[in-house]
Amino acid sequence: MRKFMRKFGVPAAFAFFCSLLSAPAFAAYKAEYKLDIVPSITTGWGMGAQYFSDLVKERSEGKINIKVYPNAQLTTGKQTNAFMLLRNGTIDFACQSTINYSPQIPELNLFALPFFFAAQPDxxxxxxxxxxxxxxxxxxxxxxxxxxxxxxxxENGFRELTNSKRSIASPEDLDGLKIRVVGSPLFLDTFKALGANPVTMVWSDTMSAIQQGVVDGQENPINTFYPVKIYEYHKFVTNWHYVADPTLFVVNPKVWDSFSPEDQALLTQAAKEAAAYQIALARVGLDEKDGGKNLDFLKGIEKMPEISDWNKQLTEVGMTVTDLSPEQMKVFMDKTQSIRDAWRSKIGEDLVKAAEEDMAAAK
Structure with missing residues (x-):
């Protein structure tokens, strides 16, 4: 600094020093950022998360390395603790289900209101x-x-029902069945209202419980339960679309602030592209009104799915598929009306009303 002052003078040295103070001070990037997901990489959820990681690494030329940790490794199986671990910095990034963050963020229960979205024309x-x-x-x-x-x-997808006992086409068919559900009071309330016996269990314990007959059934999107070969134990699936299951691309705020504006823009764009990929995977072969657009999108990014006709595939592996008629769906909806009514205030009346207005405008 003394040499600088002698060469350029005190005013120039002072100006230089001030410029250092005012320049953005971004922390050195980590060698690895941890990204949390619950299921395996082979699910649509996992594939979308991995695509995000790949895009970021490629576009940042290796400067930002995000490693996906599947099977709830970062939460040691306790998936409903995921948001607390992201908030305290144990987890850097996450592609998480709204369900698993709902214990800390009640508004996210909006998506788990039974038959709230299924009641809509599309x-x-x-x-x-x-x-x-x-x-x-x-x-x-x-x-x-x-x-x-x-x-x-x-998106993870709309959640469907599988079980080892019988076809489910009415609430009476659920009487007494032990159904594995995530640790959410709303899920417990819903299945009790339908006459089932809900059993709270983390996903990492679910398959062994199914194999041992501890539970009779479970509910999850098809592209989550199919990769774990649930059809080897459950021969019945009901497509009832009873709750939606979006995922959230999120990051710890301090980690986010450590990135330059240019890299924040890179991360945002990569997340949006990965989300679009994940959404297409969650809908291809399941959205009856998509006109083939999800398959076309996947073709366009050269990521063709192995399965594009899910009912055919499930039948081929030995499952009996039940698609509810509008009349059958209405019976389930009526049976859970009290649950939707009770949870409006817990979620937030203003939010539920805003969602209803959004859906009405879309019609």
Whole structure:
């Protein structure tokens, strides 16, 4: 500094020193950032998360290395603790189900209101209207108010029902069945209202419980339960679309702030592209009204799915597929009306109303 002052003078040295203070001070990037997911990489959820990691590494030329940790490794199986671990910095990034963050962020229970989206003429159009509308903005703010940096919505899929006992076409068919559910009071309330015996269990313990007959059934999106070969134990599947299961691309706020604006833009764009991929995987062969657009999208990014006709595939591996008629669906909806009514205030009346208005506008 003394040599600098002698060469350029005190005013120039002072100006140089001030410029150092005012320049953005980004921390050195980590060698590895941890990204949390619950299922395996082979699921649509996992494939979307891995695509995000791959895009970021490629576009940052290896500067930002995000490693996906599947099978709830970072939460040691306790998936409903995931948000607390992201908030305290144990987890850097996550592609998490709204369900697993709902214990800390009640607004996320919106997506788990039974038959809230399934009642709409086009459930996917209704879901998109909410995630892209006023309700989605409110949810993003709720996540950030609790200590997470929201990037965008992805998708795990609508959750369907499998079991080892019988075809399910009415609430009476559920009487007494032990159904594995995630540790959420709303899921417990829903299945009790339908006459089942819900059993709270983390996903990492579920397959062994199914194999041992501890539970009779479970509910999950098809592209989550098919890769774990649930069809070897459950011969019945009911497509009832009873709750939606978006995923959230999120990051710890301090980690986010450590990136330059250019890299934040890179991460945001990569997350949005990965989310679009994940959404297409969650819908291909399941969205009756997509006109083939999800398959075309996957072809366009050269990521063709192995399966594009799920009912045919499930039948071929020995499952009996039950698709509910509108009349059958209404029976389930009526049976759970009290649950939707009771949970409106817990989720937030303003948020539920905003979601209803978003869906109405989409019609």
């Amino acid at each position: 459930r996917y159009k209704a879901l998109d209207a909410v995630t892209n509308g006023k309700a989605g903005e409110m949810i993003a703010k709720a996540i950030e108010a609790k200590g997470g940096k929201f990037i965008c919505f992805g």
